[in-house]
Each structure stands twice: as structure tokens, then as C-alpha cells.
Amino acid sequence: MATFVQAQDNLVQYVKPIIGTARMGHTFPGATVPFGSVQLSPETDTLPHDVNGKYVKEVYEYCAGYQYDDKTIVGFAHTHFNGVGHSDLGDFLVMPTVGTLKLNPGEKTKPRSGFRSSFSHATEVSEADYYKVHLDDYNVDAELTSTSRVGVHRYTFPQSSDAHIILDMMYNIYDYQGKDVWTYMRVLDDSTIVGYRQTNGWARNRTVYFAMKFSKPFKNYGYKNFSKNEPYGGFWRRFNINHNFPEMSGHDLRAYFDFDTKNKESIVVKMAISPVSYDGALENMKAEAPGWDFDAIKKDGQAAWNKELHKIEIKAANDSEKVNFYTAMYHSFINPTEYMDRDGQYKGNDQAIHKANDFTNYTTFSLWDTYRAQHPFLDLIQTHRANDMMKSMLAHYDQSSIKMLPVWSHYANDNWCMTGYHAVTVLSDAVVKGINTFDAEEALAACITTSNNPYYDNIPAYKKYGYIPDENSGTSVSTTLEYAFDDWSIAQMAKKLGKDSIYQTYMKRAMNYKNVYDPSIGFMRPKSAAGVFRAKFDPLETDGEGFIEGNSWNFSFYVPQDPMALIQMMGGDKKFVAHLDSLFTMELPDKYFEHTEDISKDGLIGNYVHGNEPSHHVPYLYDYTSQPWKGQARIRMILKSQYHNGSAGLGGNDDTGQMSAWYIFSSLGFYPIAPGSDVYAIGSPAIDNAVLHLENGKIFEIKVKNQSDQNVYVKSVKLNGKLLSKYFIHHGDITNGGVLEFEMSDKPKK
Amino acid sequence: MATFVQAQDNLVQYVKPIIGTARMGHTFPGATVPFGSVQLSPETDTLPHDVNGKYVKEVYEYCAGYQYDDKTIVGFAHTHFNGVGHSDLGDFLVMPTVGTLKLNPGEKTKPRSGFRSSFSHATEVSEADYYKVHLDDYNVDAELTSTSRVGVHRYTFPQSSDAHIILDMMYNIYDYQGKDVWTYMRVLDDSTIVGYRQTNGWARNRTVYFAMKFSKPFKNYGYKNFSKNEPYGGFWRRFNINHNFPEMSGHDLRAYFDFDTKNKESIVVKMAISPVSYDGALENMKAEAPGWDFDAIKKDGQAAWNKELHKIEIKAANDSEKVNFYTAMYHSFINPTEYMDRDGQYKGNDQAIHKANDFTNYTTFSLWDTYRAQHPFLDLIQTHRANDMMKSMLAHYDQSSIKMLPVWSHYANDNWCMTGYHAVTVLSDAVVKGINTFDAEEALAACITTSNNPYYDNIPAYKKYGYIPDENSGTSVSTTLEYAFDDWSIAQMAKKLGKDSIYQTYMKRAMNYKNVYDPSIGFMRPKSAAGVFRAKFDPLETDGEGFIEGNSWNFSFYVPQDPMALIQMMGGDKKFVAHLDSLFTMELPDKYFEHTEDISKDGLIGNYVHGNEPSHHVPYLYDYTSQPWKGQARIRMILKSQYHNGSAGLGGNDDTGQMSAWYIFSSLGFYPIAPGSDVYAIGSPAIDNAVLHLENGKIFEIKVKNQSDQNVYVKSVKLNGKLLSKYFIHHGDITNGGVLEFEMSDKPKK
CATH class of the missing domain: 3.30.2080.10 (GH92 mannosidase domain)
Incomplete structure (x- = not known):
């Protein structure tokens, strides 16, 4: 009824994070708060690790680290994208184990071949900001919740004198050619670890700092460095730096922490992250999760969700x-x-530390996707946050080496994925709708500079010919169509701001879609610089016909303006x-x-x-x-x-x-x-x-x-x-x- | 007369930096100011680069990058140790060339095989804070001078439409197994570049930031990435990021900057470094070398030297x-x-940013060497700086993961080279002489903690047995002797501070030298935990007989206390x-x-x-x-x-x-x-x-x-x-x- x-x-009660975790959704089932920095979620991994103990992944299916049909969980990592088709992140994989210590993940299809564990969906609970699963191989209950910057784990162990919590610093999502650049760890006391992890992945220069605390002191700890290149300085050899030594760094590290546990004893693990420093991570933890009450943190997280969901x-x-x-x-x-960080500091697109004084800085802008409905939806129902996101885009622009608004940006980098300069549409949309709290004139200037960028994806050719010539690009037609639409949005913003000459200029550019339409076949079609449509052409084919992730049949309708x-x-x-x-x-x-x-x-x-x-x-x-x-x-x-x-x-x-x-x-x-x-x-x-x-x-x-x-x-x-x-x-x-x-x-x- | x-x-006029640049001195002939952060000096390199274009070095001879007998110079790098026997550094190699651009260094013995140039000592001038040489292959005069944080180059070119200045981000001193971790560069305008370089060498975690300015705008620029692992994100491919693109990062980078030059045209290059950020480097440059007057900078640098030298x-x-x-x-x-940095910020031994509020922070403490006469000399004639150095050691101690005073530390790391905990002697010496401006009680506490460190080089065994057993260490005898001496120095400090019980404890430890003396042969000799002297023993042999870099003959005299x-x-x-x-x-x-x-x-x-x-x-x-x-x-x-x-x-x-x-x-x-x-x-x-x-x-x-x-x-x-x-x-x-x-x-x- x-x-x-x-x-x-x-x-x-109506949120089922498990939706989309099988097949193509690429969502994750773990814990996060609304727009939180941490997304703490299980990884199910895939192919056997290679001979060096590194993960080798069927990367596309594992964009969120988890595939519903898998039978084993390799651990719980702290950062995930929601639903992407290329990926990154997976920072700081944590896994509780019992018995002989294993520091290899093992193979997905071979339980007990490494530290991974079998699990069954029967024991799995996946809610907004709460995830629970029983790790069958270790008889451990694993529960996850989070604040914005802190992932919180509660592991309930059996009786054991050989319980471990593994911290895998080399786990990555979408790691097909070796993303690890460097890791650093420091044990501050018998229950606190700090450090950072630096990767060269989809984000070219990415460093995430962390601070980790256990509710119970560990009795021993250690590391294994999986890199073939051991550091210089044989004098390190005079210490056993792999066991109970409070400082470690290297290319490929996994650490472990040993515990004695009573039956049903719970150990809570808090992992705070920071884009700036491990001190920042410690402060984030102090501010957001100072205590050890897992249930209270979960309750707060779910209350935050309930509040946001009630907006509709x-x-x-x-x-x-x-x-x-x-x-x-x-x-x-x-x-x-x-x-x-809680104090407003973040790493900018210029790899320098900045402070967001009057806004919350956001990252992860998949703009080719989100300018369509996601940003308009946030404009409508999360107007304040949406404005902060746009302020973050403008900060990105200020920090950009080529003075571009973000294309697909995350964690102080633009990965330049996909096409168009759709951030201009997001900004224009807000100005046209009159909801902007950012400076519209400044935003218009950023849009104009972006749309005339001399470096980016054939903009000069687009401006010269009124379309991108076939010979210049594999996606000449779709990019032309997207630019034309983005240009129209700039025109609308200019109109709203009473800038007629800019309006005229961009309305002219907005008409460029006509230049790639072939009336003889009724489809958009690649055209050479000389003005000749490509001879051999299949409007149903998505591959190599001038369109990105789509065929001419679909893209020929792309004139929303x-x-x-x-x-x-x-x-x-x-x-x-x-x-x-x-x-x-x-x-x-x-x-x-x-x-x-x-x-x-x-x-x-x-x-x-x-x-x-x-x-x-x-x-x-x-x-x-x-x-x-x-x-x-x-x-x-x-x-x-x-x-x-x-x-x-x-x-x-x-x-x-x-x-x-x-x-x-x-x-x-x-x-x-x-x-x-x-x-x-x-x-x-x-x-x-x-x-x-x-x-x-x-x-x-x-x-x-x-x-x-x-x-x-x-x-x-x-x-x-x-x-x-x-x-x-x-x-x-x-x-x-x-x-x-x-x-x-x-x-x-x- | x-x-x-x-x-x-x-x-x-009496300073000849060239002294010690041949054979064993391992000094460098380039430019530096007293205790300056920058040591800008030519590199003569050695063996052929390997197939990947990376340098392969006869590392020991090239601890300072330069050997007098070499015939070619490969460039000018900004950081060098003075006279070490293991090494690191060599940051930011800069080389002017003319003609076809080459981005491989070439081979030492094959002029014109790369960007290196032949040179002759006839054209070489090596003074305090000034170095000059003619690069024969390019008909370029190269001159170097510096401030503390800024290396300043003046290159005088022939007439050319094909002049280049190469910035090699992958050059390293003492690079035998690949030190490069990561590099980042950003072109801010037509004459300014910033970025950083991160290495895993003798210093395990080392990052140096830079800001570089040319007196003349470059007409073009570009990079070559010598790493086999190219970053993810094929969307970068839509731009030619290797040419005139203002941002680049990677594992192994070399950059070049192109110029048109008139005959005898000089281009000045300023390279500022920072341990904290490239903004810090820019500020350092602004403060220390805002202009382009090479001669004035040289004059100031030499005046600084003259002032220091006049102390005797x-x-x-x-x-x-x-x-x-x-x-x-x-x-x-x-x-x-x-x-x-000029504002007092530096990276600590804990890899976090600190601020030196009431002292100048120093690095490069080769304490096994320098506690003997170098620190005493500085105590005497550079009393203020010597105290700041000791304050830097105490800051290092505070930041140390294992609460140790430095052993051999540089650039936010301890490389743990050599033996002993001789920093305690440096501190004790200052307290005993009454020259300390640091807190003596605090220093004593640091010395006591250091000398009881449970991790470091057999201290627990030393305390247990009164010597280090032969089976525990390859340098059991010399380390025992050094610990005993260091302990004596702690006792002296305790005595001065009126701490009798500590004095007694450490005087007892100071007598430990007796435990490794074998009166039957009249030499110090390795002894087992069971108290038995090693049977087969040659007091003339330096290798494998229980002593570090010395034989028993020499070390048996090591009871200076x-x-x-x-x-x-x-x-x-x-x-x-x-x-x-x-x-x-x-x-x-x-x-x-x-x-x-x-x-x-x-x-x-x-x-x-x-x-x-x-x-x-x-x-x-x-x-x-x-x-x-x-x-x-x-x-x-x-x-x-x-x-x-x-x-x-x-x-x-x-x-x-x-x-x-x-x-x-x-x-x-x-x-x-x-x-x-x-x-x-x-x-x-x-x-x-x-x-x-x-x-x-x-x-x-x-x-x-x-x-x-x-x-x-x-x-x-x-x-x-x-x-x-x-x-x-x-x-x-x-x-x-x-x-x-x-x-x-x-x-x-x-």
C-alpha cells in the first residue's frame, strides 16, 4: 500500500548499498557518511597475485573493489569511488586474521591461500554507514562504520593467542601496472600508527596521509617489504627493522599487528585520513572520532544519512x-x-597546500557524467554543498597549470578522463538558475579561459574549423558536439550576466554541432579538415567512428541546447x-x-x-x-x-x-x-x-x-x-x- | 717571508676548493657559502650510463660528484657533501648545451656521446663561492655562485638559435640501485619552474623542493620521461605533455629549455631549494637572490667567507x-x-613539517667523524652556530621514532652510518666547556635515553655483558670502545650538572674498554658472550676482525677517556x-x-x-x-x-x-x-x-x-x-x- x-x-531502512555491487553498477557496499572523505568497504579482489606478492586485477570489474559474486574478502579499504568505469584509490587495506600470519593476499578462488577469508552473503549486512560480515576462515565478525574522515572497524575475534590485524599499504584499486610510489609508517605508541601512501595511478601524484589507532595495544608488530629494491644504507641491517621497529618506509609494504584475544573480544580500529599530513589525520580523528564507541559513531552516521534523505x-x-x-x-x-582537513587545509591541483577559508573543498568530479543530472540534482536539493563544489572547481582552476576547470579530477589531480569541458556547464547552470554564491563574473572568466585552452583536446582546431577534424582525434564528432553544448551553456551564463558580446560569440560556437551533421545520411559523422565526411562509416559502431563511448545513432541526438x-x-x-x-x-x-x-x-x-x-x-x-x-x-x-x-x-x-x-x-x-x-x-x-x-x-x-x-x-x-x-x-x-x-x-x- | x-x-684568496678533489679527499670544487644549504658544483660522472639512460657510477670515488682527473663535465648539481665516504644528494643537475638537443648524459670517456662536455683545468677557476669553467663542446662559459638557499649559474653562450639549458631531475650522487622515487615539475611562466624531487637513497625518505628562474624567457621547453612505467590515464595522450606543457611528473625525468642566444650573451639561472615546499623555495629566492646581478651575489658570498675566515x-x-x-x-x-626555509620551517626526522623558532636548524651530521675535532672546533670558533647544531640534534632526538640522537643524519633522515652514539659526546663536550645555550638537563636526558636505546646496534648486549659479544656484531670491539668513550662523556656531563649517581653509572660503563683488551697479546680483541677471546685473530687486519674501518693495532689506542x-x-x-x-x-x-x-x-x-x-x-x-x-x-x-x-x-x-x-x-x-x-x-x-x-x-x-x-x-x-x-x-x-x-x-x- x-x-x-x-x-x-x-x-x-530503504538504503541498500548492495544495489549495483554486482556486474556493472560498480558501487561499493561499505560505510560512508554523506559526501564523506572516507568510504570504508570490503575488497573482494580478483586474479591471483603475481610472483612478487602484488595484486593483479581484472581491473574494470573491480572499480569499486567489490564484486557481489565473489566468495572471498581480502580486507577493508578506506577510499572508493561510487560507480566509476575507470578507477583508483583503495587506500589502507585492513584485514583481521587468526592463526599463522600470512602477508600475501592469496588467490580469490583459493581460500586459505593467503590472508583473505571466505564469506557468505548470509552474514552480510550492508546499510548506509554500516557494513557487517563474518569472515569464515577466521571466525571473525567484521563491522565497519565511519565519520567523514575516519573509518571505524570493529573486529570481534575468537579466543586466540595468534590474532592479527594486517595493514596492507600496497593494495590498490585498478592497479594494472604498479601504482605504488612510496609508503611511510611510524608507530607512535603501542596502539597508534601514522604515515602516508603515495601512488602514481589515475591521479598522477597522489598522497594520502593516515593516523590509525587500535582500542587495544598490540603485543608485537612488523612489516614485510615486497619491493625488490631495498633502500641504501646497510647500517639499517644492524637493527631488525622488520619486527617491533617503530619506523618503516619503502615501495611496497605490508604491516601486521599481533594481539591476544578472548572469545568474542572486540578490537576497534580507527583510521583517519588527510590530504595534508599525518598530524592532520590525527587532528581529524580527535575531532570526529575521539572515543571508542563504535555504535555511537554508527548511530551518528546513520542519523546524518536520515537527515539528508528526508530532504525528499x-x-x-x-x-x-x-x-x-x-x-x-x-x-x-x-x-x-x-x-x-578539519582545519580547511588540503592539497591543491598544484601539489601545494591550500586552505579553504570560506567553503568546504570537494574532490572527485566526474564531470562528463555528472553535469547532466547529478550536479543539477545537487543544485536543487543540496544547494549549499553544490556551491561549495563549484567553489572547489574554481579553486582547482586557480591552481591548474594550464588554467582549466576540472575535467575528471580527484585528489589534487586531473586525470583528464573523457571529453568536453563540462565544468562550464555546471557553473553556468548555477548562475542561470540564480543559485550561485560564488562570484559569477569570475566563474564566467574561468569558463571562457577553459573553453579557449590552447593545450586541451583540440580546442584550437575546434575554434579554427568550427569542428574537430577527423584526422585530429578519435572522438572528433562527439567532442565537437560536447564543446558546442558547453559553449551554449557559457552563452547562457553570459546572457544572464548581460555580456552580450560574449553571448554572441558563444551562441555562434554553440551552433558548431551543425558542422558535423551529414544530411545525406541523417547522422553526425566525422569530417576532415578539408571538409569531407569520412567515406567508410557505420553509425551503429562505437569503436573508431569518431565518438566516445557511443555510436553516431545515439550521439546524433546530442543537441540538448x-x-x-x-x-x-x-x-x-x-x-x-x-x-x-x-x-x-x-x-x-x-x-x-x-x-x-x-x-x-x-x-x-x-x-x-x-x-x-x-x-x-x-x-x-x-x-x-x-x-x-x-x-x-x-x-x-x-x-x-x-x-x-x-x-x-x-x-x-x-x-x-x-x-x-x-x-x-x-x-x-x-x-x-x-x-x-x-x-x-x-x-x-x-x-x-x-x-x-x-x-x-x-x-x-x-x-x-x-x-x-x-x-x-x-x-x-x-x-x-x-x-x-x-x-x-x-x-x-x-x-x-x-x-x-x-x-x-x-x-x-x- | x-x-x-x-x-x-x-x-x-687562500681558499682553494680544488684541494681534495682528486683521489681520496672527496671534496667538491663548486660554490657554497658558509654552512649554506646549497653546494653548487660540477659533476664529472663516471661509467657509461646504462641502456635506460640512467647513470651508473663508480660510486665511491664520486662521493662529491667530481674527480679532478676526469675530462668531461656532465652538469652542475646543487647539493653535495664535503668529503664523505658514502654519499647521496646531487639534486637538480643543470647543463647548458648548444646544437642538437641530447637528453642522455653520454659517457665520461666519450665526449659528444651525450649532453656532457669536455673541459680543461686551464679554464677552471675554483674559489670560495665561485666556480668557473669553459665547456669546450659548446663554447659556453659556465660560472657558479650561491647564497645559502639559492644556486646561481651564469652561462655565457655563443651565437646560436639552438641553445639549451637541461634540467636533469634524475641525476643522483652514489646511485647504484636506482634512487629516484618521484619528481614533479611545474612551469609557472616563461622563465620560472617549480617542483620537487624525491629519492630513496642513503636518506631513506628524501624530498627536495625547488624553484628555478631564468633571466631570459625560454622559447620552448619539454621533457623526456626515462621510466618504463608511464602513468595511467591514457587521456593525457590527447595532449603532447612532453612539449611546452606546463606540468610534468614521473619517476625519471629530464627537462630542457630552449633559447636563442647572441654571441657572448649570458643567461643567469637561479635555483632555490627548500625542505618544505616549492612556495618555500620561491620565498627563499625572493629573500636571498631577488635580482640578476651574478657578480653582486658572488661578492656577497665571498665577503661572507672572508668574515668567517678572519675569525683566525x-x-x-x-x-x-x-x-x-x-x-x-x-x-x-x-x-x-x-x-x-627562511621562515624557519623544515622537514623533521619524523617526516613532518616543523618550525625552528629560536635556532637555525642544521643537517648533515657525520658524527662518527666529527665529534673528534670538527665539532670541538666549531664550539670554539663558531660557538653560536655550534649551539644551533646541537639544538638541531636535540630536535632530531625529539622527532626520532626510536628516541635517538642523530648517528649520521641528513635531510630529515638518519642513515645510521658507522657506529657509536657520538652525538652524546658533542653535547657533553659543550656542557663541560660551559658554552651550551641549550638546556643541559634536557640534553643529558637525551644522552641517557640514547645510550640505553633498546633498538640500536647491540646496546642491550653491551649493557648486559659490559662489551658487545663477538657473535653479535662484525664490529664488536670497536663499537664497545666507542660506546665506552661516549659513556665517559655522558659521565662528564652528569658530573658537571651535579648528578652523581648518573656520573657513577656512566663512569662504570666508561671502563668497558677493559673488557675487550686481551693482555696476553696486548691488543683489543673480539670476545664471545661466554668470555672467550676469538682464537684466530690478526691485529693488523681491518676486515672481519671486530673493528670498523680500522685494525686492532689502531683501535687498541682508542681509550681517549x-x-x-x-x-x-x-x-x-x-x-x-x-x-x-x-x-x-x-x-x-x-x-x-x-x-x-x-x-x-x-x-x-x-x-x-x-x-x-x-x-x-x-x-x-x-x-x-x-x-x-x-x-x-x-x-x-x-x-x-x-x-x-x-x-x-x-x-x-x-x-x-x-x-x-x-x-x-x-x-x-x-x-x-x-x-x-x-x-x-x-x-x-x-x-x-x-x-x-x-x-x-x-x-x-x-x-x-x-x-x-x-x-x-x-x-x-x-x-x-x-x-x-x-x-x-x-x-x-x-x-x-x-x-x-x-x-x-x-x-x-x-
């Missing part, structure tokens, strides 16, 4: 819908993450609708997607790819045609088929919340089809009612009559009692507070 | 003596070096003198020293090893016998034979000033035979007069009558007009000011 969420309800209170047909909805909110509130012009360009309403229909209905032979990691069968609907981002706006294009009802049906079909409550409940990578944000908007009945405008396109609400508590104190309610799995068609929509004549609302309509009333029907409104 | 140094004399004004028989003397002073004023007891133990005055005589006169077969790096034929006099430290006090032991005149003759013979004006003018490693300090004391006619007491033993002055300007404003004058190469025997010594009855003076005799008058003779005073 459909029930309203009540203010006193604990919404944490829904009425839904059943708990399964609530689980989908609140888990989507949970997933959209993980990244970006706080990236600074000007759907009416797109429709005209493609032959007018009737032809366009038929074309759009066939995207969803055609049969796509396997060969077209099986070689692209980010596009799997899970995420496909016909030739429409929901499991990846480029077409996320496409179902809403129907709003610009004569047949919006087709979009309504398709949106509901996507919500049903691409999201469910199981571990394989996401049809594609969550991509730091973009998939989830799409779910939330679409469930609520509207979607930001073109960030950079204040317009939302109406879809088909899948909840029965929703109350949005906005940070300005206003309430926006979505009332839905007669919604059901059959009643997916919008019969009418009223805003504050007034019938909408078009399927669009504005951001201000929401932030002013009010009521959006849907009446649904099982019949399309033709 | 013997002349007094006058106040207006520029004593820099001598009258000598000829300029050659002055050169020896003032070059010895120059060499003793290089290490330890300042190790902090109790020479009278030693003499009795060895059979009384007559027997002892005969034994001592034979040390200097016996024939030592080659086989006994040719396998020990630090003991070469250059430094041998009979079986007495002057080229290494353990016997530096031995000639002064004659003062405790009936025949002091023998010591007087031997000291003069050592001064003559072991020190001269040529490039091979040092008979052994200068060992961060110890060899030079021995020269200075001995030339002045006295020597601190047992630091930890305030007593100096009288030798035979080799200068004609000397005026010591002490920091307390007092003047101590040494007047020497009838001194000559023949008149090496002391006929009489008067202190302030009063005849000395024994061949000893006290520290207070000097620091109170006064006159020490020698009358010399060609006849021994028997």
Missing part, C-alpha cells in the same frame, strides 16, 4: 520503490567527497519521432557493444544506451515533438528495467551518482534536459507523491494522481493549480515553493 | 701554509648545513711508547688496507691511518708518556705529508670537515684529544702566530717563536706569561682570552 514517508521515519519525502506504491528511490539518493550523495533545430535538421517532427522510436526499438547486434567496457547488454534498450551517459536526455526529446507521451512511456520503462533492488540493480556504472540522479529526477517527473538553462522537461512521475524540502526553507510538493505501472501517461499537469500548456517547468517554479500536480492515465494524451 | 694576515686582507688570523711562513690553513677552515665551515690507564694496561710508559712508535714506523703490507674503501695508501703512515678517523687522537697520546716530543715531531710530519695545496692535497676523505679540523687544531698547536673534557693536548704549532677572534669578544693569541720545518719541538709554552708545567690547556684558558706563547727548537725536550 502506498504510504507517505513521515518525518519520524528512519529512511536509512515520497509516497510510493511499495517499499521496493522506496528502496530504489532512497538508494538512488544515497548514491547521489556519495561523490563528490570532502577533501580537506537546441532540440527544435535538431528536429528540423533531421527532417522535421514526423521523421524525427520515427527515428527516435527506432533508437529504442531496433535490434542491435552484439558485435556493436561487446568491445566497449562502459556499454554492456545490461544497459541497452534497443540501441538506446541507458547504462552510459550520452543519451540520458534522449527520452525527454519527445517533449519537443508532437508525441511527448512516447517519452513518458519510455521513461517509465527505463526506470523499471534499469533500476531494481538487487545487487545487479543498476544497468550501468552509477558514475558518481549520474545514473542515480537520472532515477530521482525521472521518478519525480521532470529532468534537466539542458543544464545551462533553468528548464526541466516533464516526464512521467513514478512516485505517488513527493515533498521536496529546499534549503531556502521552501517546500515543493509533487502530487500525483492515479499513477501506476499502467498509468504512465500524463493526463494533465498543474503548477500551483494552473494547468501547464507545455511540458516544461522552470527552476524558480520549484525554488519558490509550490505544488506540481500530475494526473496520470493509462492512455497517452495524443 | 712570514706575514701576518691583516684585517683588510681578503682571505678568500695567522702568520705563516708562506702562502702555501696559508692556503692549507684557510682551505681547512673553508672545508670545516661547509657541513653541517642550514636546513630550513683514560690514556693513563691505557698506558698501564699496555705495560707501562716504556713499553707503551715503543708500541706507539712502531704504529708509525712499521711496514704495513698492502693486503691489509687495499680492501677497505676508507683506508687507502694515501692516508697511511706506517700502520697509523690518518686518512680515516679512529686514530686522529693517537699522536697526542705521547703527551701522556715520558716522551711528548715524539708526538710533536709526528704531528708536524702528518701536517706535512697528509695536507698540501694540490687537488690530491688530502690524504683521506675530509669527512665533513674532520680532517680539516684536525689540521687547524694541530697547526695551532693543540688538540681536543677527548671531547667531553675541556682539556686540549699540546702538540706542535705549524703557524708562526695566530689570533683567534672569539664570539664572546675575547681574543686569544698564539705566539710562536722559532717555528720552522726543523724547529718542530716545543721548548717551552707559556699561558699568559706563565710557563705550563704540563702539555695541556683548558677551554676556559682560550675563551677567557689571552696569549699562548710557544718557543720552538730543533731539539726535542727530553
